Amino acid sequence: MALFDRFKKNGGDAAKEAAEKVEDAAESASEAVQEAASEVAEEATEAVEAAAPVEAPDPGTYRKVHISPGARGWGNGLDVKPEAGKDLVYSVTGGGIHPVAQRIADLTGGKAFDGFKSKADFHEIAVAVIDCGGTARIGVYPMKGVPTVDIHGASPAGPLMRFINEENFVSGVGVNDITVVDE
Amino acid sequence: MTVKYETTVTSVGSMAVEFAAEGILVFFGTDAPEELHDFAILHEHTPNDDDVVSGDILEIGGVEFTVTGVGDVANDNLRNLGHLVVKFNGLTETELPGEVSVTGGTAPGIEPGTLIRIKG
Structure with missing residues (x-):
């Protein structure tokens, strides 16, 4: 937990790095770790301003x-x-x-x-x-x-x-x- | 001084000559899309390691100019695309972020085979 707390405080790049660690952590499947992981992952997403997913139009059609x-x-x-x-x-x-x-x-x-x-x-x-x-x-x-x-x-x-x-x-x-x- | 960047001009577009008359040299690597060839001085780009900084010497066909200002995106442009925009206005803050300003007042003659070097 201390590890994640540290990442949360640092934000930015640390959050991205943390998101990678989160993937490993999730595999080890302790409930507490997963909870912290989802929080850090959310911060990481904000940090890189990921675009919201939108479904592609049907093949051969175009959208404005x-x-x-x-x-x-x-x-x-x-x-x-x-x-x-x-x-x-x-x-x-x-x-x-x-x-x-x-x-x-x-x-x-x-x-x-x-x-x-x-x-x-x-x-x-x-x-x-x-x-x-x-x-x-x-x-x-x-x-x-x-x-x-x-x-x-x-x-x-x-x-x-x-x-x-x-x-x-x-x-x-x-x-x-x-x-x-x-x- | 070490040579940071060295390249040879392969072609000079018709519009590039007009830009040069206004004191602007626009370089692109030979990979540049065809529509840019008219506007550009093309050269054989090899990505450089060291950034261009104020105080460097830009040598064009043996004539030396001192770099006075480097725009924020000028080094990315050079490294990624062989793209360099040189203005001979001697400004310490370039007018546009893609530019490199140097001393000299007017652009020198440039033609296929002209050797370009940046030393620092």
Whole structure:
């Protein structure tokens, strides 16, 4: 118990670590340990802000989502709904498909796509997800008519700034800023 | 000084030339999606270990510039994507989080084969 108390106090990273330990502890199945474990696991979940599970749409169908700017983001938000032949959620981010792109794909029924690994045409892209600090990518996709979601809280800037507007760009977006729109 | 990063330019996009005229060099690794090639100076990226920090020397085709400011996401961009945005404005706080500011005032000439080094 002392171990879990310590983890609970530390929160944050310690909570994540604790959640891993919790899995082991649960196996050993003492009731008291399990009780403490569930408390710690709850904290761990909060710490990583896990997105609430939502069932994927039926295969071959698509759902509309609203993507809101994050607390430090820019824009009014975008509605995105993939359609057949234009259903790629195009991640142009470091380190593979970004969790925000994956979340948009999961909720809409679109296909998460790594722009650094494979090639796609603009007409196939429903939405682009970038981790741009404000100079280049921020303008390239809006210029090409692709709705663009920036993970970073960048405002329109850079040489292509004139192409960026509230109709095609939103920034500071995290996984919890994406909500399904009932139609 | 040790070399933190070294790479050779493989191509310079048509729009990248216009950016350069505004004092901005936009680099991307050759893996960058095709739609970025027009806007970018492409190069053979090898992920670096050491972060770029103020006081480092950026060498472009043998011409040296001193790094005056490094944006919050500039090092992630470089390491993950070979993406580097250089402005020759000498600011200690970059205008945008993706940028690296250096001395110099104007961007130097750059073409396929130009050697880029960062030393610190």
